[in-house]
Amino acid sequence: MLKKEQNDYLCQTGPGTPMGNLFRCYWMPALLSEELPENDCPPVRVKLLGERLLAFRDSEGKLGLIDEFCAHRGVSLWFGRNEDCGLRCPYHGWKYDVNGQCVDVPSEPAESGYAKKIKLKSYPLIDQGGVLWTYMGDPEKQPPLPEFEFSTVPLNQTFTTKRIQECNWLQAMEGGIDSSHVSFLHRGDLSNDPLFKGAAGNKYNMQDLSPVFEVVESDGGLLIGARRNAEDNQYYWRITPWVMPCYTGVPPRGDHPIHGHFWVPIDDESCWAWSYDYHPTRALTETEVAAMKDGKGVHVKYVPGTYRPLANKDNDYLMNRAAQKAGKTFSGIEGIGMQDASLQESMGPICDRTKENLVGTDNGIIMARHRLMRAARALADKGTVPPGVNPEHHKVRQAALLLPRDVQYKDGAKEALVARKGVRQTSV
Amino acid sequence: MQSESARMTTAREASYRVQYPNSKPRAVKVIALDPASARIVDEISKKSWNGAAFFTAPSFTTEETPGATGSGLKAWLKDLAGRTMDLVSEIEHCDFAVVITTAGTDARAVSVIADACALYHKSLVGLVVPGTDDSDAAVTQSMKHLRPYTRMLVIASGTDYIEAMLTALRA
Numbered sequence: 145m146l147k148k149e150q151n152d153y154l155c156q157t158g159p160g161t162p163m164g165n166l167f168r169c170y171w172m173p174a175l176l177s178e179e180l181p182e183n184d185c186p187p188v189r190v191k192l193l194g195e196r197l198l199a200f201r202d203s204e205g206k207l208g209l210i211d212e213f214c215a216h217r218g219v220s221l222w223f224g225r226n227e228d229c230g231l232r233c234p235y236h237g238w239k240y241d242v243n244g245q246c247v248d249v250p251s252e253p254a255e256s257g258y259a260k261k262i263k264l265k266s267y268p269l270i271d272q273g274g275v276l277w278t279y280m281g282d283p284e285k286q287p288p289l290p291e292f293e294f295s296t297v298p299l300n301q302t303f304t305t306k307r308i309q310e311c312n313w314l315q316a317m318e319g320g321i322d323s324s325h326v327s328f329l330h331r332g333d334l335s336n337d338p339l340f341k342g343a344a345g346n347k348y349n350m351q352d353l354s355p356v357f358e359v360v361e362s363d364g365g366l367l368i369g370a371r372r373n374a375e376d377n378q379y380y381w382r383i384t385p386w387v388m389p390c391y392t393g394v395p396p397r398g399d400h401p402i403h404g405h406f407w408v409p410i411d412d413e414s415c416w417a418w419s420y421d422y423h424p425t426r427a428l429t430e431t432e433v434a435a436m437k438d439g440k441g442v443h444v445k446y447v448p449g450t451y452r453p454l455a456n457k458d459n460d461y462l463m464n465r466a467a468q469k470a471g472k473t474f475s476g477i478e479g480i481g482m483q484d485a486s487l488q489e490s491m492g493p494i495c496d497r498t499k500e501n502l503v504g505t506d507n508g509i510i511m512a513r514h515r516l517m518r519a520a521r522a523l524a525d526k527g528t529v530p531p532g533v534n535p536e537h538h539k540v541r542q543a544a545l546l547l548p549r550d551v552q553y554k555d556g557a558k559e560a561l562v563a564r565k566g567v568r569q570t571s572v
Numbered sequence: 573m574q575s576e577s578a579r580m581t582t583a584r585e586a587s588y589r590v591q592y593p594n595s596k597p598r599a600v601k602v603i604a605l606d607p608a609s610a611r612i613v614d615e616i617s618k619k620s621w622n623g624a625a626f627f628t629a630p631s632f633t634t635e636e637t638p639g640a641t642g643s644g645l646k647a648w649l650k651d652l653a654g655r656t657m658d659l660v661s662e663i664e665h666c667d668f669a670v671v672i673t674t675a676g677t678d679a680r681a682v683s684v685i686a687d688a689c690a691l692y693h694k695s696l697v698g699l700v701v702p703g704t705d706d707s708d709a710a711v712t713q714s715m716k717h718l719r720p721y722t723r724m725l726v727i728a729s730g731t732d733y734i735e736a737m738l739t740a741l742r743a
Binding site for chain 1: 574575576577578580581582583585586589594595668670695696697708711712715716719720722723724725726727729732733736737739740741742
């Protein structure tokens, strides 16, 4: 349970809000690289943290993320002409470079220097691992580039998608932290989904439906361990990392690619659910990539030409009551991503947490909220750099392993929880 | 025509949710397992709570038959007023229990509380509070004591987290 003011504090990420200021300390995924595929390609509208922006790749391949609207009369530059190293407004011809600097005001003499006095807000945009990342904070405090493993392995080892989720970022992200729902909502997928099935560890999930949890703080966020009984006086541990503010990893299964998410606010009532799959030591197979493109695992099928899931609120998520009744799916919705999204969107645009009734096993969620509020306050009061900004905090890995019952997972899985180049994931 | 899901997930529709208390106050027993955590519990108890009861366990004993379970289990707690209370009775009438231990201290008393919880099918949450200069080994040792008995085990970052957790659980 949260008080209304606490809920507002966590959910509002627009400019000037405490949580918005916190988010603006981090590099965040903004677009897929495929959205700006070549020099002088069409610009793309982007809304992040409640700011309307426009991304484009200029004639020299430079990337820009600038205010969407022309400083002259407020026209959307989405209609602009991307040519000769700049984006030209089609209304009166004002032109901007990737830094938002106006470089041409045709109605004024070039020698007047008028253009130099016009500059749109802009943010850096960098291409890493098939993702275009941006940093929307104070330029003086721009941190080093992100070093999440999924975006630093060779491109043939990683695959990332995004989908729009029509609710506040926090209720979406809390699903990524709350691994206790897996045994119910996703139970059918362990044996059917090509990106999950066949792992030896799956049997422990199926045999023990009452996992026990341990939550410990990490430098960048949390480690949430779920343990289940296994043979030979061992526990089967599935360990979920959360890196502040909005990165969650899903513990791996066998040699399947590792997956996880970023939950990036678009505005207070929608967010981007980013989903990645990668393998630390090998290229993804054609079969795996085909499955991901087909919406398997944590990915979804799209409404053609969009990043909106094909199953969405407008079609009741393609609810299949017969499949629900037959036990093929637990909720009647197909696919892990939409099983989560359908329920999280059903909470409403912003979940009313004043009415919730948490239990002890929700401590991962409680602690994540607590850390977010604590970090936002420390940033506001003392300018403290929040956890998760330091790229060293990104080098965390999810893990699934068997450990003797008297070993704490933070100790027993210490090496498994660190991303190490060329070292396979620890997985059962 | 709009789908039902599209119509029902707007902010406007959210405003029509029935406003009523959807849960009853719950009884939570918060038990300190050592003197250092007793000080933490004492501090936290001064806040306003819905139905939480706070105990210290400086003279935590089983009567006559250590390790006894079921109806043979006899153990005692002290509340913050210094009154001796029957552990089994307290657990019987709670919704769930929380034990707090400071890293590196002897937390084995948890087993008796866990027996009482098992007797009445109550969940037990364990919180380990690291001191400022506690080693990882001390935390590990405390976790080891609590792990077999708790459904949720947390290394709490400090008293502010304990308060946040109890508030979140409507304690």
